[in-house]
Amino acid sequence: MRAFLILIFFVAMPWSFVRLSLAEESSALTASEYYQRGREAFNAENYGLASEMFERLIADFGESKEASEAIRNVRFPYALSLIHAKNFAESLGAIEQALSLDPPLSAPEVRELKFWLGVANLEEKDYATARAALEGFVALFPPGAESNPALRRQFPEAMKIPEARLLIGNAWQLEGDSAKAAEYFREIKPTLIPENRSRAVVLELHGLLEAEQNDAALALVEEEFPSMDAITQLITFQSLTLELGNRWLEAGEDRKAIRCLQRVWTSERLLRHQQAQLADLRTRLQAAEATPKSDPYTKFLLGGLVRKVEREIENFEKIPSFDAAVRLRLASAYQAMGRLREAALILEEMLARLPADDIVEQASANLAQAWFELERWPKVLESSAAFTKKFPKSKQRPMVEYLAGLAAQKAGDFDAAIKRFSALQEEESDFAPRALFMLGFTHLLAEKNSEAIADFEKFGRRFPKHELAGAAAYWRGMGFSMDGQHENSRKAMDAYLKKFPDGAYTGHAAFRKAYSAQQMEDFDTSIRELRAFLRNHSRHEESSSARILLGDALLNEGGIEDGLGVYADVPKSDTTFYEEGVFKSAKALRLIEEEDRLLVLMQDFQKKNPRSPRVAEAISEIGRVYRQRDDPDAARKIYWDAIRKWGNDSAIRSVDELFSALVKLYRAEDERAEYLRLLEKLQKDSESSGDKFLAMRTLWARAMALQKSDPETSRSLLLEAAKRAPVESTNPRLLADFANALAESGNPAAASAMFRDLLKWNPRAPQKAAALAALGFAEVESGKEKPAAAWFERFQKECPPNRSTGRVLLAMATMEEKRGKHVKARETLESVLASEFSTGPQKAEALYRIGAIHMAAGHPGLAVPYFQRIYVMHGRWKDWVAKAYLESGKAFEKLHDSDSARKTYQEMVDNKDLGDLPEFGTAKSRLEALEGPRPSATPDAG
């Protein structure tokens, strides 16, 4: 820090010092000659020689009366010569002697020497004396002398006042009282012109840092930042700001560190700014020099500043990796705060923009890890690619590549992951074993079991002592299991358990062995091993699954009670397995006709799990028992009770399933009427008790019951229910029914809105496909093909093929044809043919339209097979058959194949089922036009 201070001091000193030159050999001279030579040397700025001549004059003739005037005259230049020659120790005495002359020196000379007295004391490290001298110098001038042009003319030495003030501050600093120095600079700042003020700011910041007044330093940085461009020594100021940021970072004050570090410019910007500043200073200096009346201090100051900025730029250009160091610190601050996103953004910018060096390399490797932590898989891949490009030989590259492989795997791009791991495992690096392991694992994810098994076996051979060797041995067994090779799986698991008896997968391996035995229907073994597994790993994550398997095995071997006992041990917290155990138990009880126990089990389940989606299943089971006991009322009661109890709770969607099951208990006509009456009563009761959701459900249930017998009433009930249904919580099944009712009642807009709400609140509803299709068709109906196409595209993208697929594809093909996209339309129609869900008429239509497209394109030869497939394969659909015959005949005519055309028309007119269709007459006419049927080659046997 001291070295820095000295640097600042000299940078701050605008005077240049000339070099000492070798003193001229001088023999004994006269006083006049000493004087003359001294003056000449002084004027030639050869201060070493000048001081020597003056000194000899004083030494040799000091006592001489004749020389007293000459000696008096050299006191001032002698002192100045020593100063300029940097002989400060000697200069102190010379100045004192000059100042003690009687009569005294001229006032300007006194002022000049008092200034240098301060400087010399400063150089001689007598800081208190220096400060006193400089304060004495300032006190020689009237207030404001340095800024008042008239006073400056009167007191030219006043131009040194700002320098004196800056030196006073420096004296405090050098004396070790940095706090006082900072305080002093802060105090004098307002009195200084901008150029000197900026020097005081830099010195103040330095003082605060030296005094460890970091909060005050931060305040100064923030206070000065808006006008930071005005700071001449900007690079120094910025370097101090960086130092302050470091301090906060080390102290764990991350936000304060960020406040500093984000105020440090990039080196390029700093240099550009300082170079522009330098150019500006030079221009101003030139302008000042060109203006005869310009203030000499301005010229003097500008000259000094030019030199300072030049030196700052020169030094700064030598600093390596300035930007990388600042950026890395900023990223570290964010990372320390747990702000990985911000850290990653900074590291990403470093990788993209900064030249390659060690810091950037480490930062870039950290970047891939940061994105990985944030689960930004595409970013991991991007940063990995950029890293490999920028640092192809980096030692960190395998790690970055490995992360990229994991990211591809996590993003579901197994092919890309396999490619990366495959390449990486071939390389010699620490990551080769991991890459090989992950290659096998990714093969498993991609359902490429045999490749995975081969990878894990290769791992065992190449890296038998690696920490992942156990995992590889286990997953090899899993590969066999997933591939259905249960015998091999058991062997592999045995090998794993033998080699890694304390491995991380011993429980998993034991379970998998038992599982494989069960898959091989070796129930004795599976029962024995599952019991051992549950004994040895009672809290294992597979324990519930093991209990279900064991229960199944025991039941299969006739151990019903044992099996039921094992099912009952599945903890309720493991919901899926628990419910599975309950319903497997129910099934077993049903088979052994233990109905009382079955009733207890189901009633208990219903009571304890009212929100389970399987509660309707339990109630149905109870109802079935009562029906079997010829007690339909009891069966109905259990449903009604459940509906009344849970029907107003919109979250229990299985209630809606209860209505569907309940209605089946009212089969006879009078029973059906009773059912409707009870529903109506329930609706009224729930309305009067404020159970609005139950009332809405009851309306829907009434509509369902009347759907076939009284469709009109059914529809109006649905419309009424639709008005009352809160879309966000109503079962999508009901919403779909409401939407269809709205569409049928001539309100397509409301129907579409209902379907949209269905999708909005139930993105995974089974009714999604129907809703998307309906929305598309509604748009087609209203002539809006663009939105229709958007709905149909979603239908295709988001839904597996279903019974609406054919209709949707045909509609899409129609729109494509309208837009003139015949090739695309033909592909879409081919999809209709390929879909297992397309109906016969839909396939016939698709075939006909493909043929028609070929015909329109002038390819009758391509069209014919499509038309023919209709009357060969879809003869049931007469409309399409007739059209196909006619078009097929026309195609042959275009091909000038009259025989085939005639045959085709003849075949059609021979088909009596087609006689009432409009195409029949046309075919007949064409046949006649082609001069009647051609005589058969072989005589008719009849």
Added chain:
Amino acid sequence: MSRCISRSSNFCSRAAAILCGFLCVCAHGQDVIFQRNGEKRVGHVTAVSEKAFRFEIQLSQPTGNPGPATTATVSVPRDSIIQIEFAEDPEAERLLADTNPNRLRDAGTLWQPAMPWLAIPRSPAARIGRIYAEELLRTGKSSDAREALKVFQEIESKAWDEEERMTAKQGRLRAMVATGNAKEAIQEALELAQTTENPTVLIEANFLLAEADTEALRQLVKENPRWQEDSLVVPEHAKLYNKALDQYLFCPVFYGSNAAASARGLWGASRVYDFAGERDKALECARDILSMYPATDVASLASKYVESLPKKVTASDPDKESLTPEPTPTPEEPTQPEKPKKKSQSSKKSHAKKSTKK
């Protein structure tokens, strides 16, 4: 070079006089023209045309003549000049200072005569225009926004200083939004974000894009309130969420010293986090604002937000705890891989889980 003794009559208004002073005349300074022939001339530049500058010079006083100095105006061809060093004008600076209560009016008055000087190197015309346009935008009136748009366009197309042109471009984007052309502004921002390197423009472009992505995110969630359940919406949600955050954080992370824009970006990020149910992260962004940008407009919003949060959320303040920086996490150890599933949806799931409203 032609000479004339009379002053130029083009600049007769008060504004013109001040501007003239700003550009060229001040009590303590004079303009210096640097000519190609190496000559430097000291005087006052009073007007500019396509081909020449009008330059007022002081003539030498005959000895013993105590009267006022005589001036002459000369015409200096533009192509003979390398550069002009304009003198400073404290009066114009006073009018442009942000402490001036009539800054909008005064900047507007200065702007009109300043316009012809936009292209002249080292002239302050662009700065005057920028201050005027910023003041216009500050009023929030659409008519003023339209005027600001014109001023920014003028500066962007003519100013000599590239930095001023870029600042004007950024201002123009804001003015476009203020005049109801947000869509076009966003489109342009998108192009600029990919092409420009100018920080001022990048900051504005990223902010506009963040706003657009946030709006799209809100719309997506409005249309898909149960988006977490929809495997097709989850990636779109993640994309918009990440884009919005990355863009909002652009300024605070890379140009954090720009207080107003950084605080604005942090507040945007805080809103996105809050919308996604990540109140701990929203809180941290709000705390950034309060700690780093307490004097900005959004600080009061951030303060209210912090106060509105339950104490259990605000209880922990990492900034007040002495944290030892953790080393960057090592890559995931694959010793305990998940069981293979048919399709890995881990990214979607984890994103959905994180973004679930609490």
